[in-house]
Amino acid sequence: MSWRAITEGLAEYYRAPYRQAMAREARDRDDLFRLLVLSEALGIPNPAAPYTLELMPLVWDDFHDWHRRMGMPHSPLDHIRCC
Template sequence: MHEFYVGPYRQMFLSEKRSEDDLFMIVVLGEALGVPDPAAFYSAELMPAVWDDFHAWHRRIGIPDSPLDHIACC
Protein backbone atom coordinates (compact mmCIF):
# COMPACT_ATOMS: atom_id res chain seq x y z
CA MET A 1 0.00 0.00 0.00
CA HIS A 2 2.91 2.34 0.71
CA GLU A 3 4.11 2.18 -2.91
CA PHE A 4 0.58 2.74 -4.15
CA TYR A 5 0.27 6.04 -2.28
CA VAL A 6 3.86 7.27 -2.29
CA GLY A 7 5.06 6.03 -5.69
CA PRO A 8 3.46 8.70 -7.91
CA TYR A 9 4.76 11.49 -5.68
CA ARG A 10 8.30 10.24 -5.08
CA GLN A 11 9.90 12.95 -7.26
CA MET A 12 7.90 15.68 -5.54
CA PHE A 13 8.93 14.39 -2.10
CA LEU A 14 12.61 14.38 -3.12
CA SER A 15 12.34 17.91 -4.49
CA GLU A 16 10.72 19.18 -1.29
CA LYS A 17 13.34 17.44 0.85
CA ARG A 18 16.08 19.10 -1.21
CA SER A 19 14.40 22.50 -0.74
CA GLU A 20 14.20 21.97 3.02
CA ASP A 21 17.85 20.93 3.13
CA ASP A 22 18.83 24.08 1.20
CA LEU A 23 16.92 26.24 3.67
CA PHE A 24 18.58 24.44 6.59
CA MET A 25 22.01 25.15 5.07
CA ILE A 26 21.16 28.84 4.71
CA VAL A 27 20.01 28.99 8.33
CA VAL A 28 23.11 27.24 9.65
CA LEU A 29 25.63 29.03 7.42
CA GLY A 30 23.81 32.37 7.34
CA GLU A 31 26.15 34.20 9.68
CA ALA A 32 29.20 32.97 7.76
CA LEU A 33 27.58 34.09 4.49
CA GLY A 34 26.98 37.61 5.85
CA VAL A 35 23.30 37.31 6.74
CA PRO A 36 22.61 38.69 10.23
CA ASP A 37 21.33 35.85 12.36
CA PRO A 38 20.07 36.42 15.91
CA ALA A 39 20.31 32.68 16.59
CA ALA A 40 23.87 32.29 15.27
CA PHE A 41 25.06 31.07 18.66
CA TYR A 42 22.69 28.09 18.46
CA SER A 43 23.10 27.38 14.76
CA ALA A 44 26.91 27.32 15.11
CA GLU A 45 26.56 24.03 16.95
CA LEU A 46 25.03 22.51 13.79
CA MET A 47 27.91 23.45 11.46
CA PRO A 48 29.76 20.13 11.83
CA ALA A 49 26.58 18.36 10.70
CA VAL A 50 26.51 20.24 7.38
CA TRP A 51 30.22 20.24 6.43
CA ASP A 52 29.91 16.93 4.55
CA ASP A 53 27.16 18.30 2.27
CA PHE A 54 28.55 21.81 1.85
CA HIS A 55 30.29 21.21 -1.49
CA ALA A 56 27.26 19.55 -3.10
CA TRP A 57 25.02 22.31 -1.75
CA HIS A 58 26.90 25.28 -3.16
CA ARG A 59 27.28 23.52 -6.53
CA ARG A 60 23.55 22.70 -6.61
CA ILE A 61 22.48 26.30 -5.95
CA GLY A 62 24.76 27.58 -8.71
CA ILE A 63 27.86 28.85 -6.91
CA PRO A 64 30.90 27.34 -8.67
CA ASP A 65 33.43 28.09 -5.88
CA SER A 66 33.07 28.07 -2.13
CA PRO A 67 31.18 31.19 -0.99
CA LEU A 68 33.05 31.19 2.32
CA ASP A 69 36.56 32.61 2.51
CA HIS A 70 37.72 30.31 5.30
CA ILE A 71 36.39 27.09 3.71
CA ALA A 72 38.10 26.00 0.51
CA CYS A 73 36.32 22.85 -0.57
CA CYS A 74 36.92 23.22 -4.31
Protein backbone atom coordinates in the same frame (compact mmCIF):
# COMPACT_ATOMS: atom_id res chain seq x y z
CA MET B 1 0.35 -13.32 1.11
CA SER B 2 0.43 -11.68 4.51
CA TRP B 3 -1.27 -8.51 5.67
CA ARG B 4 2.09 -6.86 6.06
CA ALA B 5 2.97 -7.46 2.41
CA ILE B 6 -0.41 -6.11 1.32
CA THR B 7 0.00 -3.03 3.51
CA GLU B 8 3.50 -2.35 2.17
CA GLY B 9 2.30 -2.86 -1.41
CA LEU B 10 -0.56 -0.39 -0.95
CA ALA B 11 1.72 2.16 0.71
CA GLU B 12 4.12 1.89 -2.22
CA TYR B 13 1.24 2.19 -4.69
CA TYR B 14 0.07 5.47 -3.15
CA ARG B 15 3.55 6.95 -2.58
CA ALA B 16 5.09 6.15 -5.96
CA PRO B 17 3.56 9.03 -7.98
CA TYR B 18 4.72 11.57 -5.39
CA ARG B 19 8.19 10.22 -4.63
CA GLN B 20 10.01 12.75 -6.85
CA ALA B 21 8.02 15.70 -5.47
CA MET B 22 8.67 14.58 -1.89
CA ALA B 23 12.39 14.17 -2.57
CA ARG B 24 12.54 17.65 -4.12
CA GLU B 25 10.71 19.13 -1.14
CA ALA B 26 13.08 17.39 1.29
CA ARG B 27 16.09 18.71 -0.64
CA ASP B 28 14.67 22.25 -0.60
CA ARG B 29 14.07 21.98 3.14
CA ASP B 30 17.64 20.79 3.68
CA ASP B 31 18.98 23.65 1.52
CA LEU B 32 17.06 26.17 3.62
CA PHE B 33 18.44 24.57 6.78
CA ARG B 34 22.00 24.87 5.45
CA LEU B 35 21.40 28.51 4.53
CA LEU B 36 20.18 29.25 8.04
CA VAL B 37 23.13 27.47 9.64
CA LEU B 38 25.70 29.11 7.34
CA SER B 39 24.02 32.52 7.12
CA GLU B 40 26.37 34.22 9.58
CA ALA B 41 29.40 32.90 7.67
CA LEU B 42 27.84 34.10 4.40
CA GLY B 43 27.35 37.63 5.79
CA ILE B 44 23.62 37.41 6.42
CA PRO B 45 22.66 38.58 9.93
CA ASN B 46 21.30 35.70 11.93
CA PRO B 47 19.80 36.34 15.38
CA ALA B 48 20.04 32.63 16.17
CA ALA B 49 23.76 32.39 15.34
CA PRO B 50 24.82 31.10 18.79
CA TYR B 51 22.43 28.18 18.38
CA THR B 52 23.22 27.39 14.77
CA LEU B 53 26.96 27.46 15.46
CA GLU B 54 26.61 24.07 17.11
CA LEU B 55 25.10 22.66 13.90
CA MET B 56 27.92 23.70 11.55
CA PRO B 57 29.82 20.39 11.78
CA LEU B 58 26.70 18.64 10.47
CA VAL B 59 26.58 20.70 7.26
CA TRP B 60 30.30 20.72 6.38
CA ASP B 61 30.13 17.25 4.82
CA ASP B 62 27.63 18.30 2.16
CA PHE B 63 28.80 21.89 1.75
CA HIS B 64 30.32 21.35 -1.71
CA ASP B 65 27.14 19.81 -3.14
CA TRP B 66 25.05 22.56 -1.55
CA HIS B 67 26.97 25.53 -2.97
CA ARG B 68 27.04 23.93 -6.43
CA ARG B 69 23.29 23.35 -6.28
CA MET B 70 22.78 26.99 -5.25
CA GLY B 71 24.62 28.10 -8.41
CA MET B 72 27.91 29.11 -6.80
CA PRO B 73 30.82 27.66 -8.81
CA HIS B 74 33.28 28.10 -5.91
CA SER B 75 32.95 28.22 -2.15
CA PRO B 76 31.49 31.56 -1.04
CA LEU B 77 33.35 31.35 2.26
CA ASP B 78 36.93 32.56 2.50
CA HIS B 79 37.97 30.05 5.14
CA ILE B 80 36.47 26.99 3.41
CA ARG B 81 38.09 25.72 0.23
CA CYS B 82 36.31 22.69 -1.09
CA CYS B 83 36.87 22.99 -4.84
